[in-house]
Amino acid sequence: MLKIDNLNYNYPGFTENVLNNINFAVQKGEVISVIGESGSGKSTLLKLIYGLLDFNEGEIKYGDKKLKGPLYNLIPGHKMMKYVAQDYDLLDFVTVGENVGKFLSNFDLALKQKNIYEALDVVELTDFKHIFPNKLSGGQRQRVSLARALAQQPAILLLDEPFSNLDQTLKLSIREKIMNWCKAHQITVIFTTHDLSDAFYTSDKILVLQNGNMIQFDKVENVRNFPASEYVTRLFGYVNVLRNDESPKLSINTTTSVVIYPEEIEISDNGNFRGKVIETKFQGRDYLVRFSYENIELLAYSTQKFIKDDIISFEVKKYRALKR
Numbered sequence: 119m120l121k122i123d124n125l126n127y128n129y130p131g132f133t134e135n136v137l138n139n140i141n142f143a144v145q146k147g148e149v150i151s152v153i154g155e156s157g158s159g160k161s162t163l164l165k166l167i168y169g170l171l172d173f174n175e176g177e178i179k180y181g182d183k184k185l186k187g188p189l190y191n192l193i194p195g196h197k198m199m200k201y202v203a204q205d206y207d208l209l210d211f212v213t214v215g216e217n218v219g220k221f222l223s224n225f226d227l228a229l230k231q232k233n234i235y236e237a238l239d240v241v242e243l244t245d246f247k248h249i250f251p252n253k254l255s256g257g258q259r260q261r262v263s264l265a266r267a268l269a270q271q272p273a274i275l276l277l278d279e280p281f282s283n284l285d286q287t288l289k290l291s292i293r294e295k296i297m298n299w300c301k302a303h304q305i306t307v308i309f310t311t312h313d314l315s316d317a318f319y320t321s322d323k324i325l326v327l328q329n330g331n332m333i334q335f336d337k338v339e340n341v342r343n344f345p346a347s348e349y350v351t352r353l354f355g356y357v358n359v360l361r362n363d364e365s366p367k368l369s370i371n372t373t374t375s376v377v378i379y380p381e382e383i384e385i386s387d388n389g390n391f392r393g394k395v396i397e398t399k400f401q402g403r404d405y406l407v408r409f410s411y412e413n414i415e416l417l418a419y420s421t422q423k424f425i426k427d428d429i430i431s432f433e434v435k436k437y438r439a440l441k442r
């Protein structure tokens with residue numbers, strides 16, 4: 119449906135590419151999250167897809183149609199897509215309802231009102247329909263901006279950090295509703311996020327960027343279970359990465375580094391190895407235990423609270439060797 123081939127981009131006046139040789143395809147109704155450290159090119163990729171920037175090399179195709187940037191289009195931004203930027207871009211002198219309906223046809227006013235109501239319902243803002251946006255909080259403005267994009271029912275929705283201003287409770291609820299709504303309407307979603315739970319919970323596939331290079335593009339489970347590099351695992355938060363001279367101490371023999379997620383180390387009374395606790399941090403559901411074992415520092419989860427210098431026994435239940 120959307121295909122990106124050998125896409126390269128550098129901002130005018132800069133010699134270095136912000137994106138290098140990006141290749142991926144997205145199917146109708148798929149949800150893709152784009153992750154990567156700050157400055158890796160996530161927002162730039164969305165802007166290129168939407169047609170706000172003119173790329174130097176490569177191709178973006180929607181079906182058979184080649185998509186071009188602002189040099190070739192009178193009004194930047196492709197009609198079948200909607201892009202929700204981080205600045206929300208609301209009109210402060212008309213109501214929330216009018217903002218959401220701004221791009222909807224007036225041909226059937228009852229249908230227009232229905233679409234506005236449904237979109238506001240998805241972001242839990244129906245009570246705010248007659249309010250002016252300058253009376254809203256940052257998170258509420260973000261939700262209006264999302265509703266405006268949803269109401270237009272585009273084929274492709276491009277969302278830049280769509281939940282960044284929402285508190286955790288609201289985010290969980292709205293995130294679920296938006297994604298359900300998009301699945302029900304077969305809308306393709308490509309969104310950027312710094313929150314891995316957004317990526318894991320809502321996406322079909324994850325695209326990982328590092329310095330403008332696409333490091334991995336795969337199903338969510340594969341990115342977690344077979345990360346392409348140490349960089350990818352570091353984006354997941356707590357992780358143990360053992361060099362190939364360290365892993366034999368845990369009876370793991372590989373020629374490359376090994377990744378062990380904290381939940382893959384089991385602390386129990388009859389583990390094979392003995393470690394010494396450095397610190398324990400409460401995580402809400404359980405404790406994150408940092409401990410040392412033969413000069414290697416490891417992380418594991420435990421329901422039990424340990425204190426510094428406690429001796430624990432543990433074993434490694436699962437690990438994966440990194441390709442590079």
Ligand SMILES: Nc1ncnc2c1ncn2[C@@H]1O[C@H](COP(=O)(O)OP(=O)(O)OP(=O)(O)O)[C@@H](O)[C@H]1O
Nearest residue numbers: 129132136154155156157158159160161162163310
């Ligand atoms: N208008 C611009 N002109 C020149 N360079 C830019 C411009 N916008 C972004 N850049 C540069 O392009 C690179 C990628 O920026 P981009 O905003 O795409 O990254 P990002 O991954 O979305 O970052 P973040 O997670 O912080 O939002 C950065 O090095 C940034 O400094």
